[in-house]
Amino acid sequence: MDPARRKKLEGTTRYEPAEVEARIFAEWIEGGYFHPEAGGDPAENYSVAIPPPNVTGVLHMGHALNGSMQDALVRMNRMRGRNTLWTLGTDHAGIATQAVVEKGLAEEGVSRHELGREAFVERVWAWKEEYGSRIVEQYKRLGASLDYENERFTLDEGYVRAVYRVFKLLYDKGYIYRDNYMVNWDPGSHSAISDLEVENREVEDTLYSIDYPVEGSDRVLTVATVRPETMLADTAVAVNPDDARHADLSGKHCVLPLVGRRLPIVADEHVDPEFGTGALKVTPGHDPNDFEIGRRHGLEEIGVIGPDGRMNEEAGERFAGMAAADAGEAVVVALREEGRLRDEEPYVHSVPFSERSGARIEPLISLQWFCRMDELAAPAIDVVEREEVRITPPQWKRVYLDWMREIRPWCISRQLWWGHRIPVWYCDACEETIVAEEAPERCGACGGPLRQEEDVLDTWFSSALWPFATLGWPEDTPELRAFYPTSFLTTAREILFLWVARMIMTGIEFAGDVPFRDVYVHSVIQARDGRRMSKSLGTGIDPLEEIDEHGADALRFGLLAMSSTQDVRFSDAKVQQGADLANKLWNASRLILLNVAEVEAAPRPVSVEDRWLLSRLEATIASVTAKLEEYDFAHATQEAYAFFWSELCDWYLEIVKPRLYEGEAEVSATLLWTLERILALLHPIMPFVSEEIWSYHPARQGHLAVHSFPEADESLLDPAAEREVRDGIELTGRLRAWRDLVEAPAATVLSARAEGAAPPEFVGRLARCEFVDANARLRSGREESDMDAPSAPSRGDGGDPIAAVGSVKILASAEIDAEAVAARLEARRKELRSEVARAEGKLGNEKFVDRAPAEVVEEERQKLVRYRAELEELSE
RNA sequence: GGGCGCGUAGCUCAGUGGGAGAGCGCUCGCCUCACACGCGAGAGGUCGCUGGUUCGAACCCAGCCGCGCCCACCA
Numbered sequence: 001m002d003p004a005r006r007k008k009l010e011g012t013t014r015y016e017p018a019e020v021e022a023r024i025f026a027e028w029i030e031g032g033y034f035h036p037e038a039g040g041d042p043a044e045n046y047s048v049a050i051p052p053p054n055v056t057g058v059l060h061m062g063h064a065l066n067g068s069m070q071d072a073l074v075r076m077n078r079m080r081g082r083n084t085l086w087t088l089g090t091d092h093a094g095i096a097t098q099a100v101v102e103k104g105l106a107e108e109g110v111s112r113h114e115l116g117r118e119a120f121v122e123r124v125w126a127w128k129e130e131y132g133s134r135i136v137e138q139y140k141r142l143g144a145s146l147d148y149e150n151e152r153f154t155l156d157e158g159y160v161r162a163v164y165r166v167f168k169l170l171y172d173k174g175y176i177y178r179d180n181y182m183v184n185w186d187p188g189s190h191s192a193i194s195d196l197e198v199e200n201r202e203v204e205d206t207l208y209s210i211d212y213p214v215e216g217s218d219r220v221l222t223v224a225t226v227r228p229e230t231m232l233a234d235t236a237v238a239v240n241p242d243d244a245r246h247a248d249l250s251g252k253h254c255v256l257p258l259v260g261r262r263l264p265i266v267a268d269e270h271v272d273p274e275f276g277t278g279a280l281k282v283t284p285g286h287d288p289n290d291f292e293i294g295r296r297h298g299l300e301e302i303g304v305i306g307p308d309g310r311m312n313e314e315a316g317e318r319f320a321g322m323a324a325a326d327a328g329e330a331v332v333v334a335l336r337e338e339g340r341l342r343d344e345e346p347y348v349h350s351v352p353f354s355e356r357s358g359a360r361i362e363p364l365i366s367l368q369w370f371c372r373m374d375e376l377a378a379p380a381i382d383v384v385e386r387e388e389v390r391i392t393p394p395q396w397k398r399v400y401l402d403w404m405r406e407i408r409p410w411c412i413s414r415q416l417w418w419g420h421r422i423p424v425w426y427c428d429a430c431e432e433t434i435v436a437e438e439a440p441e442r443c444g445a446c447g448g449p450l451r452q453e454e455d456v457l458d459t460w461f462s463s464a465l466w467p468f469a470t471l472g473w474p475e476d477t478p479e480l481r482a483f484y485p486t487s488f489l490t491t492a493r494e495i496l497f498l499w500v501a502r503m504i505m506t507g508i509e510f511a512g513d514v515p516f517r518d519v520y521v522h523s524v525i526q527a528r529d530g531r532r533m534s535k536s537l538g539t540g541i542d543p544l545e546e547i548d549e550h551g552a553d554a555l556r557f558g559l560l561a562m563s564s565t566q567d568v569r570f571s572d573a574k575v576q577q578g579a580d581l582a583n584k585l586w587n588a589s590r591l592i593l594l595n596v597a598e599v600e601a602a603p604r605p606v607s608v609e610d611r612w613l614l615s616r617l618e619a620t621i622a623s624v625t626a627k628l629e630e631y632d633f634a635h636a637t638q639e640a641y642a643f644f645w646s647e648l649c650d651w652y653l654e655i656v657k658p659r660l661y662e663g664e665a666e667v668s669a670t671l672l673w674t675l676e677r678i679l680a681l682l683h684p685i686m687p688f689v690s691e692e693i694w695s696y697h698p699a700r701q702g703h704l705a706v707h708s709f710p711e712a713d714e715s716l717l718d719p720a721a722e723r724e725v726r727d728g729i730e731l732t733g734r735l736r737a738w739r740d741l742v743e744a745p746a747a748t749v750l751s752a753r754a755e756g757a758a759p760p761e762f763v764g765r766l767a768r769c770e771f772v773d774a775n776a777r778l779r780s781g782r783e784e785s786d787m788d789a790p791s792a793p794s795r796g797d798g799g800d801p802i803a804a805v806g807s808v809k810i811l812a813s814a815e816i817d818a819e820a821v822a823a824r825l826e827a828r829r830k831e832l833r834s835e836v837a838r839a840e841g842k843l844g845n846e847k848f849v850d851r852a853p854a855e856v857v858e859e860e861r862q863k864l865v866r867y868r869a870e871l872e873e874l875s876e
Numbered sequence: 877g878g879g880c881g882c883g884u885a886g887c888u889c890a891g892u893g894g895g896a897g898a899g900c901g902c903u904c905g906c907c908u909c910a911c912a913c914g915c916g917a918g919a920g921g922u923c924g925c926u927g928g929u930u931c932g933a934a935c936c937c938a939g940c941c942g943c944g945c946c947c948a949c950c951a
Contacts, residue, residue, distance in 0.1 A: 013911065200948090207951085224951055272950055280951055289949040349950085395880060399946075402879080406947095493946080528888090530944085561899085564889075566881065567944075571888050573900040580913045587911035594910080634890080638898070653910080661909095733917090740917045746906070838895080847931035856894055856932095863895090 001593070001696065009594060009696055015586035017551025017579075020692045025140055027691075033078070033705050035149040036085045038478035046077035047085040047483035049467045049515075050146060051491060051499070052154065054093035055128050056100050059138035061525050061533055061570065062492055064543035065563060068556040068685075069490045069522060069633060071144045075684040076628060077487075078145065079709035085483050086145060087470045089152030090132060094419040094459040095189045095356045101127050101418075117417050124418050128153075138544060143552045143687045145705070152470040154462045155420070162469035163462045164423045164437040166510060171435045175372045176412070178433075182291040183411050185364045187309040188357020191415040192368050194458060195408065196498045198361055200350040207347035208332060209276065211340045212237055212254040215262065221246070221254055222342055223281040226349065228335065229327040231256065232315045233304040234263055236282035238293055241267035243278045257340040258331065259316065266297045288363050301365055307415075309362060324362070369413035369422060369455065376505040377407045389504060389514050392631055393565050396493060396521045403497050412458045419456030426451055464502035467515035474510075484511055488518035490631075496521065520631045524567045525559065533570070541570055553686035554578035560633040560685060561641075581641055582689040585682070588649050589693045592671045597663040601672035601699040603716060608760055610670055611721035613652045616643060617674055621681055622712035628684065640682055648674065651729060655762040672699060677710040684709075728760040731806050735767035738805045742820040751811040753801065759808070772811070804873055825874060832871040839864040 001009070028034065036045075048070055053063060070086065078084040101124045102112055112120040132153075139146060152159065170176045183192040208228050211220040221237055237254045239246040246265075254263045263282075270293055271280045284294025285303040294301055304315040311319045311327045318334070319327045335341040352361035381404045383389045384397060391397040413422060425434045429448030434440055443450055465473070471480040485507070491500055500519060507515035526532055527539035534540060546555045557578030562571045605611045620643040627636035653660075659667040676699055683690040683704050694704040735752075744750065752769040764771050801809035803821050810816075842848055842860055849857055 014913075015911095226951075270949075270951095275950065283951095287949085287951080289951075292949075399880075403947075496946095524945090526944095532945095562889080566889095569888060571899085573888065576913080577899055580911095583913050584911065587914085589910085591910035638890080642898085649910090650915085654915090657910095737917060740905075743905095746908090746916095835895090842895095842932085845931060849931080851931045852894075859894090 001698070005696065006594070009590055012590075013587065015583045015689060015692075017553060017582065017688060018548070021141075021143070021552055021688045024688050024691050025143065027703065028145070028705050029148065031703055031705070032149075033703065034086070034145045035147050036083050036482075038482040040083045040482055042481075042483060042485055044082060045084065045482055046074070046082040047087070047486045048074055048488060049087040049470055049486050050089065051489070051495070052089045052091040052152075052463065052466060053135045054096050055090045055132040055135075055153070056093055056096050057090075057135045059135055059142070059543055061541055061543055061559075063135075063139075064142060064546075064555060065522060065525055065559045066490050066492070067139060067142050067144050068559045069520070069563070069631070071142070071556075071687070072560065072628060072633065072684040073488065075145055075687060075705065076625075076709055078705070079680065079683065079707060081708065083482070085147055085479075087152065087483075087486075088136065088139070088146040088148060088150070089154070089466075089470055090135065091459060091463055092128075092153065092155045092419060094414055094416050094456060095191070095193075097124060097128070098416050098418040099189065099357070112417065120417055141544060141547050141552060143556065145687075154459070154466075154469075158472060158475075159462065159465075159469050160420060161437070162465050162473050163420045163457065165474045166465060166506065167423055167457070167461075168435055168437050169510070170371060173375075175375065176369060177372070178367065178369050180365055180367050181370065181411075182288050182363055183366050183368055184352065184354070185307060185362040185366065186354035186357055186359055187307075187362050188354055188359030189416070190307065192366060192411050192413065193354055193356060193361075194411050194460070196460075197355045198352045199355050201353050202348055203351040204346055204348050205351070206344050208335075208341065209343035210257065210281075210335055211342050212257065212263070212279075212281070214249065214265075215253040215255055217252075221249070221265070221279040222277045223279050224276045225281060226347060227286075227324075227328060228331040229304070229311065229315075229319070229324050230283045230286045231281060231331065232259060232311075232319065232327075233283050233285045233302040234259075234261070234281045235284055235294065235300040235302060236263050236297065237265050238268045238271050238280045238282050239265065239278055240271040240273045241269065243271070243273040245273075245278060257338055258318075258334050264297075264299070266293070266299075268293050268296065285365055286363055291363075291365070303364055305362060305364060307364070307366070368411050369424075369453075370409045371412050371461075372409050373407040373505070376509055377404045377501075379508045380404060380501065380504040383504065383508065383514050389517065389519060391519045391521065393521065396496065396519075399493075400496060400501060404501060410458075412461050413453075413455040414458055415454075416456050419459060420462055422453040422455050422457055424453040426453070460498055460502060463499055464506045465510070467503055467507060468511035480511075484515075485513050486516045488520060489516045490520045490522055492524065493521045523564050525562065526567055526569050528570050528572070530569055546575055550575050550579040551582060551688065553582050553689045557581060557637055557686055561637040563633050577641070578686070581645070582686060584645060584649060585679075585686075585689055585693060588644075588653060589675060589679075589696070591653060592660075592675050593693075593696050593698075595660045595663075596668035596672055596698075597665050598698070599665050599669045599672065601676050601697075602669045603673050604666040604669040606666045608721050608724050609652060609655050609762060610667070611716075611718045612725035613648070613674065614670065614716045615718040615722050616647050617677060618712045618714065618716045621677065621710045622714075624681055625709075625712065637685060640678075640685065644678055644682075648678070651725075654766060658765075672697070679704060680707055680710050683707075724760065728763050731759055731808065732763050732767045734805050735763070735769055735808065738803065738810070738824065739768070741824050742803075742816055745815055748813070748815045750816075751813060753809045753811060755807045755809065769808070769810075804870070829871060829874050832867050832874070835867045836864065836871060839867065 051066065074084060074086045105112060136151065167176065184195065184198050186193045205226040207224050207226055209222050209224050210231065211222050213220050223237060225231060234256055239249065249265045250267050252265050254265060256263050270289060271278065282290045282293050282299065284291045284299050284301040286305060302314055304311055305324050306312045309324055311322045311324065313320045315327065319330060322330060332341060354361055381401060384391060384400055391400060423436060425440055427443035427446060427448045427450055430443060430446040432443050432445045434444060440450060442448060467486050468480060468484050471477060471484055473480055503515045507513065531537060531539050543555060554575050558575030561577065562568050562574045603614050605614055620639060624636045624640045656667050676697060679690040679694050691704045694700055750769045752771050754771055800812050802812045803810045803825060839860055843864060
């Protein structure tokens with residue numbers, strides 16, 4: 001090792017991620033490791049398309065978790081030598097981005113309408129150029145091995161071509177159509193939104209009961225509503241066909257108070273006779289259910305609330321122009337004046353809100369573009385049923401299938417300016433509608449001028465094409481041939497329908513194959529107090545702050561360790577555990593790298609503990625790898641941690657230190673081999689610290705990022721060595737515990753005699769016992785180590801045993817307090833008596849002996865024999 | 877209204893038919909020449925409640941109590 005490097009390694013007793021991470025990342029980029037050449041076969045290659053973050057986005061904990069998972073798998077497969085692509089890109093995020101820029105304009109006192117469409121869109125692009133790459137830079141901080149040389153955007157030129165092609169193809173198939181239909185109008189973003197972008201919240205409203213007089217009689221039908229202003233658009237009253245109370249009214253009419261309109265009384269199954277009086281006012285223009293009833297009965301559809309949330313002229317001049325909520329109050333006043341208001345009471349119910357703007361949804365009928373989904377859904381259901389697309393954990397498969405089987409038409413038009421403007425042109429002269437991938441010059445039918453549809457497409461319409469549009473579809477590109485289908489997708493469950501399902505549908509329809517083979521639905525990391533992390537609640541935890549404070553490796557390790565099949569609270573302790581692990585890796589590596597003899601890295605076992613270590617290493621590699629492959633990140637991290645920390649550091653390194661300091665070649669080779677493999681194994685999880693340490697490893701030829709991933713070597717598995725060392729470890733622990741209990745001074749070396757087979761050498765050294773055999777000859781202990789000098793000449797010399805610890809007898813010694821020993825003895829006897837009683841009870845139970853598996857019974861018998869023997873010994 | 881899931885050590889979570897585990901926190905002892913972001917040894921749990929199945933239940937079944945999430949058109 002270069003003397004300067006050696007000096008740095010010697011002097012750095014703490015791993016400092018901040019100093020390392022930026023430098024290492026630059027080296028990876030310099031190496032071009034994350035940008036693959038388009039070649040090879042998708043089945044052998046490995047590719048992942050990142051769920052594109054919004055351009056307006058900043059990295060949140062969900063991105064960090066999702067990114068850590070993807071990067072772990074991407075790095076592992078890249079190291080395995082597969083041609084690996086992790087596609088990078090961002091989503092134009094129509095509503096969110098438009099809102100950000102509009103807010104900026106508002107601060108300048110300008111509205112987008114004053115600016116005009118073209119200028120506004122230019123402003124958004126300018127904003128995107130300036131701020132749109134923030135999140136990309138943040139992924140770099142995480143260490144994500146994305147292909148930064150080829151960043152995609154859902155509005156870049158090629159991508160727009162893909163979107164228009166898909167629109168045209170779906171239109172030509174008759175799936176896309178334009179219709180007047182009930183939509184979720186979001187007054188906040190001033191656009192229709194899809195069902196999936198609506199969330200229901202519990203709200204306390206007032207339920208008003210209103211009397212509708214029945215025409216030509218004294219009777220009234222009392223109906224109830226929380227939105228009195230909608231009564232102005234009522235076009236019927238409905239009752240349940242089986243409701244005896246109203247059976248005679250079918251075919252008659254009510255008179256709408258305030259308005260005077262005649263309302264037919266219709267019978268419809270939807271009406272719940274238990275609710276109120278069993279009469280329902282029907283407002284097809286402003287209620288989704290009533291809309292359905294209206295269509296069933298051919299009712300008139302009247303709209304009284306406009307897209308601006310205000311009453312229009314249909315509401316009558318008394319209410320026209322008022323905000324809907326104000327109109328509601330005015331209607332109540334008017335009804336009260338007319339004596340039609342029977343009752344009002346507080347009423348808690350769930351109400352739709354826009355997830356985009358937070359505004360209360362205004363259901364209204366509007367002319368929109370829709371896409372019929374059932375034909376697209378059918379094959380997408382098949383592939384999941386047949387597990388050509390596997391969904392993990394499996395309960396989400398059914399959730400997916402249930403939703404897909406009841407899929408409804410998708411409202412794909414949005415009344416925004418930022419997005420893919422719908423590729424439809426209208427001729428006002430001859431009323432021709434032209435759908436085309438490129439703007440036509442003039443009307444094909446009459447040659448008249450054309451105007452393009454004003455609306456843009458739902459952002460998810462373009463995201464649905466992500467896995468293949470990013471690879472150049474509809475062109476037949478080398479990238480598409482090499483990397484489609486992608487290998488897997490990790491996702492939060494909240495976008496299972498919004499995004500995942502739609503990618504599967506479009507992938508099959510347009511790219512000729514499923515977009516990915518595996519979908520892993522990950523858990524949600526909640527805030528520390530169990531609430532959801534949210535910007536508006538102020539409960540978010542900033543991953544970048546965590547990285548600043550603890551390092552990217554620590555955050556990655558922590559997130560993977562805390563991930564689970566169920567939602568979990570963010571755990572600072574797990575991130576700290578990751579930081580501690582990075583530091584421990586660094587220091588254990590220093591011990592090895594600064595003390596090894598100059599040798600090759602190779603497994604060269606010469607003792608039972610060497611064979612044990614190599615066996616445990618290979619078993620760990622096999623297990624961690626399997627866990628990663630099955631998306632069990634929590635156990636993968638835990639097992640890697642446990643092997644490294646307890647088995648390698650706590651035991652093996654302590655055991656072999658004397659050999660290492662002596663410069664023994666075999667142990668040096670074995671340690672370098674082990675270090676190489678554990679660094680490679682951990683690299684997908686903790687890429688920075690592993691890469692940094694690797695830079696000091698004598699076997700290094702290139703970056704660890706492209707080093708081979710360890711494959712478990714079964715020939716090194718050694719169950720006999722594992723058993724022997726495990727027993728030695730257990731014995732060491734018991735001897736240490738005994739020392740503690742009898743308060744043996746730390747410096748005292750106990751004399752002991754092993755009954756039966758001698759324990760491994762390390763037991764004596766680590767437990768500070770000197771083993772003497774029957775001839776009182778030193779078997780191990782100080783002779784082989786240069787540990788501190790013997791404390792006193794008071795060591796036992798084959799004297800009387802004063803205690804037994806397992807198969808070891810402790811011999812009398814001046815430093816050991818006899819009373820403490822006696823107390824310890826008694827405690828152990830008590831323990832043993834209870835164990836004997838338990839085993840006897842079990843074995844005395846005939847049913848247990850008869851019905852339990854033979855090996856379970858036999859195991860119990862052996863335990864009993866052991867416990868009895870030890871008890872007898874102690875009772876002497 | 878339907879569906880899914882969760883209640884295990886002080887905290888956050890593993891374990892899912894044969895003697896209760898991890899990390900953190902806590903107690904005691906150690907600045908032992910890789911690491912005090914460390915080392916060694918401990919304490920701490922009627923595994924939500926009640927019944928059932930079983931030789932045996934944290935684990936399987938039923939009911940109940942508490943909590944979370946998703947879907948759904950009850951005015």
